[in-house]
Amino acid sequence: MKKLRTDDDAPLPLQTANLPQSIQAHVINRLIVIHQLSLTLQTELDEERLLHIMLSGITAGEALG
DSSP states (O other): OOOOOTTOOSOHHHHHTTSOHHHHHHHHHHHHHHHHHHHHHHHHHHHHHHHHHHHHHHHHHHHHO
16 A cells, blocks of 8 residues: 655645545545544543533532531
């Protein structure tokens, strides 16, 4: 498999334009998976932050009176 040059400043579509279609499809599938994982992690992080804020508020409220 042909490796993409990391030192190339061209956008990814231009870097992959010269690759065979099967490799382009593989790269696109990998990017989709990475994007989905990113969204999942972001959602979980937001939920964790929200839970932490809520629990901190409950604890602070009990301590104040």
